[in-house]
Amino acid sequence: MKKTAIIILNLFFGIAAFAQQDKSKLQNERDAIRKELSDIQTIYNQVKGQRKESIGQLNLIQKKVNLQNQYVNNINQEIHLINDDIYLSAKEIIRLQVELDTLKSQYAKSVIYAYKNRSTYDYLNFIFSASTFNDALKRVSYLRSYRAYRQKQVENIKEMQALITDRKQQLLGKKTQKNAALQNQTKQLAELETQKKEKDAVVAKLKSKESELSKEIAAKKKRDQQLRNQIAAVIKRELEAARKKAAEEAVARRKREEEDRRKAKEAEAAIAKANAAKNNAPASNNNVTTGSASKGAETVTAPATTTTAKASEPKENREYRDLTAVDAKLSSSFAGNKGSLPWPVKGFISIPFGTSKVEGTSLTQDNPGITISTESAGATVSAVFDGEVSAVSNLGDGMAVFIRHGKYFTIYSNLSSVSVSKGAVVKTGQAIGRTAAADDGTGGQLDFMLMIENSNVNPASWLRR
Numbered sequence: 001m002k003k004t005a006i007i008i009l010n011l012f013f014g015i016a017a018f019a020q021q022d023k024s025k026l027q028n029e030r031d032a033i034r035k036e037l038s039d040i041q042t043i044y045n046q047v048k049g050q051r052k053e054s055i056g057q058l059n060l061i062q063k064k065v066n067l068q069n070q071y072v073n074n075i076n077q078e079i080h081l082i083n084d085d086i087y088l089s090a091k092e093i094i095r096l097q098v099e100l101d102t103l104k105s106q107y108a109k110s111v112i113y114a115y116k117n118r119s120t121y122d123y124l125n126f127i128f129s130a131s132t133f134n135d136a137l138k139r140v141s142y143l144r145s146y147r148a149y150r151q152k153q154v155e156n157i158k159e160m161q162a163l164i165t166d167r168k169q170q171l172l173g174k175k176t177q178k179n180a181a182l183q184n185q186t187k188q189l190a191e192l193e194t195q196k197k198e199k200d201a202v203v204a205k206l207k208s209k210e211s212e213l214s215k216e217i218a219a220k221k222k223r224d225q226q227l228r229n230q231i232a233a234v235i236k237r238e239l240e241a242a243r244k245k246a247a248e249e250a251v252a253r254r255k256r257e258e259e260d261r262r263k264a265k266e267a268e269a270a271i272a273k274a275n276a277a278k279n280n281a282p283a284s285n286n287n288v289t290t291g292s293a294s295k296g297a298e299t300v301t302a303p304a305t306t307t308t309a310k311a312s313e314p315k316e317n318r319e320y321r322d323l324t325a326v327d328a329k330l331s332s333s334f335a336g337n338k339g340s341l342p343w344p345v346k347g348f349i350s351i352p353f354g355t356s357k358v359e360g361t362s363l364t365q366d367n368p369g370i371t372i373s374t375e376s377a378g379a380t381v382s383a384v385f386d387g388e389v390s391a392v393s394n395l396g397d398g399m400a401v402f403i404r405h406g407k408y409f410t411i412y413s414n415l416s417s418v419s420v421s422k423g424a425v426v427k428t429g430q431a432i433g434r435t436a437a438a439d440d441g442t443g444g445q446l447d448f449m450l451m452i453e454n455s456n457v458n459p460a461s462w463l464r465r
Contacts, residue, residue, distance in 0.1 A: 022077075022081055023078065023081055026074055026077055026078050026081070027078075029074055030071065030074045030075070030078075033067055033070050033071050033074065034071070036067055036465075037064065037067050037068065037071065040060065040063060040064050040067065040348070041064070044057075044060050044061065044064065054206075054350070054438075055206070055213065055216075055350065055351060055358055055365075056348075056350025056351065056371070056373045056438070057202055057350075058199070058202050058203065058206060058358070058359060059349070059350055059351065059352065060348055060350065061195065061198060061199045061202060062199060062359070064195055065192065065195050065196060065199055068188065068191060068192045068195055069192065071188055072185065072188050072189060072192060075181055075184055075185045075188060076185065078181050079178060079181045079182065079185065082174055082177050082178045082181060083178070085174050086171060086174050086175060086178065089167060089170055089171040089174060090171060092167055093164060093167050093168060093171065096160060096163055096164045096167065097164060099160060100157065100160040100161065100164065103153060103156050103157050103160060104157060106153065107150070107153040107154065107157060110149070110150050110153065111150075203359055203360035204360065206358065206360055206361060207360040207361055210361045210362070210363065213358065213361065213363055214363055216439045217358075217363055217365055219439060220365075220371075220439055221366070223395060223397065223398070223413070223414070223447075224366075224367070224368055224447075226395050226396075227368070227395065227400060227411065227413050227447070227449070228368065230391070230393045230395070230400065230402075231402070231409070231411060231449075231451065232454075234390050234391045234402050234409075235409065235451075235453065235454060237390075237391075238390060238404065328406065329406070330386065330387070330405055330406035331405065331406030331407045331408060332406075333385075333386075333406075334385055334405040334406060334408045335408075337385065337462075338461070338462050339461065339462060339463075339464070339465075340464050341384045341385060341462050341463050341464060342382070342384055342428065342429060342463070342464060343372070343384075343463055343464065344372070344381050344382055344383070344384050344410075344412055344446060344448050345372055345374055345379050345380065345381045345382070345435060345446045345448075346374065346379060347372045347373050347374040347375070347379065347444075347446070348372065348373060349370050349371065349372055349373075349460060350371050350372070350373035350438075350445070351365060351367050351370065351371035352367065352370060352460070353367055353368075353369060353370050353458040353459065353460060354366070354367060354458070368449055368456050369411070369447055369448050369449030369450065369456070369459055370447075370448055370458070370459050370460050371445060371446070371447050371448075372445070372446045372447075372448055373438055373443055373444070373445050374435050374443055374444035374445065374446070375443055375444070376443055376444055377416060377434075377435055377436055377437045377438075377443065377444035377445075378416065378434045378435060378444060379434060379435045379444050379446075380431050380434060381412050381415060381431070381432055381433045381434060381435060381446055382429050382430060382431050382432065383403055383410070383426045383427065383428060383429065383430050383432050384410055384428065384462075384463070385403075385405050385408075385410070385428050386405065386425075386426065386427055386428055387403040387404050387405040387410070387425075387426055388403065388404050388423065388424070388425050388426070389401060389402065389403055389404075389420050389421065389422055389423060389424045389425075389426060389432075390402040390403065390404045390409070390422070391422055392418050392420065392421060392422055395413065397414075397436070398413060398414040398415055398416065398436045399413070399415040399416070399417070399418050399433065399436075400412065400413035400414075400415065401413075401415065401418055401420060401432050401433060403426060403432075407452060407453055408450065408451070408452055409449075409450070409451040409452075409453075410448070410449070410450055410451075410459075411447075411448070411449040411450075411451070412432060412433065412446060412447075412448060413446075413447040413448075413449070414435065414436045414445050414446055414447045415433040415434060415435065415436060415446070416433075416434050416435065416436035416437075417433055417434050418432065418433040419431055419432055419433055420432045420433070450462060
């Protein structure tokens with residue numbers, strides 16, 4: 001019975017330990033969500049107070065609603081874990097109570113037996129009725145063990161009572177935790193409802209000015225297309241320049257190899273001529289031999305050439321990343337910083353990457369990068385990584401900076417001013433320009449793109465959270 005109780009107790013503590021780990025994980029997640037909600041609320045308060053209703057405001061409040069849903073789900077999981085703890089604790093208390101009752105019953109029986117045989121005469125008679133002296137000693141030892149057993153029973157009962165009291169206190173604490181979690185759940189659900197109503201109000205206002213939004217989206221599409229054309233031209237120019245450089249290096253290498261071969265042939269011819277002249281000269285000991293087999297004659301041999309042709313010439317379709325070790329190293333370093341690149345400007349993502357629908361309207365957007373809105377125009381824009389400025393373009397209603405990081409390109413457009421020029425080497429965090437006004441006329445805006453050669457990727461997953 002004791003062994004079974006120990007196994008059950010160990011199992012309980014094991015389950016409790018796993019539950020504690022889950023609760024710690026949930027707490028960490030909840031802290032992260034709470035911090036992100038706080039940051040977004042700070043930005044949203046600025047947006048709400050200084051901006052008219054916009055797609056960016058709608059996207060921001062939608063993110064708030066999503067985070068709030070995650071927060072509520074996190075609390076629900078915590079309540080579920082607490083309920084499991086309460087159930088297991090109550091079950092353990094019942095088991096401990098049964099064990100306590102058993103101990104009390106066994107002790108009562110031993111007390112009754114001792115009472116019935118309490119006479120000193122009976123104890124002495126039990127000892128002296130032994131047939132041998134050794135048997136008498138064993139009986140004395142037995143009586144002492146029995147007395148110790150009864151004392152141990154009392155100690156076990158006290159320990160069990162203390163354990164049950166401790167478990168009841170823990171159970172009370174878990175119920176208090178559950179009540180606090182339920183109150184927090186009610187509070188967060190109310191906050192979620194408020195946010196949903198606020199979102200519905202923004203959606204209704206945006207729907208009422210759908211034609212105005214359509215013009216804004218069309219203007220951005222036009223600028224995006226101009227930017228795509230510029231990007232294609234820049235990348236094509238980079239590839240052509242790299243191929244031209246590779247071709248020039250190949251020609252120079254061939255010339256060096258041909259010159260090495262010419263010099264080697266001239267050296268061989270000179271050595272052969274010297275050997276022939278030496279072999280034709282009269283020998284002092286009248287023992288004339290010819291060729292390399294002549295005894296005593298020295299034969300000069302040409303040194304082996306160390307020039308070897310390289311494996312293969314670069315193919316026309318090889319890309320620049322395969323041609324320079326510097327670019328390969330920079331590309332690897334850029335890729336290794338995925339998820340930890342600094343933001344190019346302080347703000348929030350108002351239009352996400354890819355195709356998205358404007359809720360409440362029939363409008364859709366196709367963003368080749370992410371649009372980051374700032375509190376005001378003129379915010380400082382910085383390079384997200386070391387690289388070289390490939391181009392600086394003027395798109396008419398804003399400027400754009402192209403920075404190459406090996407095979408990666410980052411593009412910063414909708415800039416009101418630029419502080420770098422083509423060919424400049426920039427460092428992470430270096431200022432490269434300032435944001436122009438947003439499409440809706442409120443605040444500032446940066447259109448940020450990330451490309452791997454000719455392919456667009458979502459920059460949001462590369463930036464630090």
